[in-house]
Amino acid sequence: MSLSSGTPKFRVAICGAGIGGLVLAVTIGKFAGRDVQIDLYEAHDVITATGAGIVFSRRTMEVIEALGLYEEISCVSAKPPSSSQGPQFRKSDIPTGGFKWFQRLVGQSDPVTMHRQLLVDILKRHLPSSCTVHFNKRLTKYDKLSAGSLVLHFADDSTETTDVLIGADGIRSSVRKTLFETLDRDIVDSSKITHYTDASWTGTVVYRAILPAEKLSEIDPNNVALKEFVMVSPRESSHDGQE
């Protein structure tokens, strides 16, 4: 329920229109109505999804329900086969079988799976009227103008002001980088700044691919993935990061 007065009380800039930025904009719109003016700045010229499927955990579904999106998500999510015993997990260094080392607990529901683009499309449809999306706006850094006022700098040399800035700009976040680079040196050790700001590879690789179930059925009609939601977890990396 919104207790909005109709006149914005302050402005929030969200940097990045990925799933995080979109969910935040929808949430502010739902609970603050027009009390909060939202400016959503996206580096690209469209809002799109990278990757293929996404799995919603129980907690995520609670958030989806609170946002009133449950029905729409349910309509487009993938339904497990009626024979499903629940998700199957196995370690990839077990050559065959080994799927049963994790099983659904009694009463636990299956995780919800869907294509990422369908999720993004639903979130886009629910962006509130208090939200303006600005495309081709890649934030490079921000400065403090005064208490409670920030100036945002973009790659096209333009600037904007805001009261609150929230970084939802992904793994190579410019917001996080600026935050750590401008923090008081008593708070953050300067020798650790790149560790906090620059993404580095942990040594784990995830392979993902999409193929039609009919094709898999032709090649391997008994493949477990035709009956269950299957995840194959990576084996542990050795200490030097080699797989």
Ligand SMILES: Cc1cc2nc3c(=O)[nH]c(=O)nc-3n(C[C@H](O)[C@H](O)[C@H](O)COP(=O)(O)OP(=O)(O)OC[C@H]3O[C@@H](n4cnc5c(N)ncnc54)[C@H](O)[C@@H]3O)c2cc1C
């Ligand atoms: C292989 C893989 C599988 C995953 N599977 C799942 C899953 O099944 N379930 C799950 O819950 N999570 C999953 N995750 C995690 C999930 O995908 C991420 O946590 C989520 O996408 C992060 O969303 P985000 O909006 O924070 O960032 P992003 O999706 O990275 O979006 C960032 C947005 O910011 C924009 N941007 C970047 N820099 C700037 C800038 N300087 N200025 C303006 N805009 C900028 C980008 O263009 C992009 O639109 C998976 C991740 C990976 C890699």
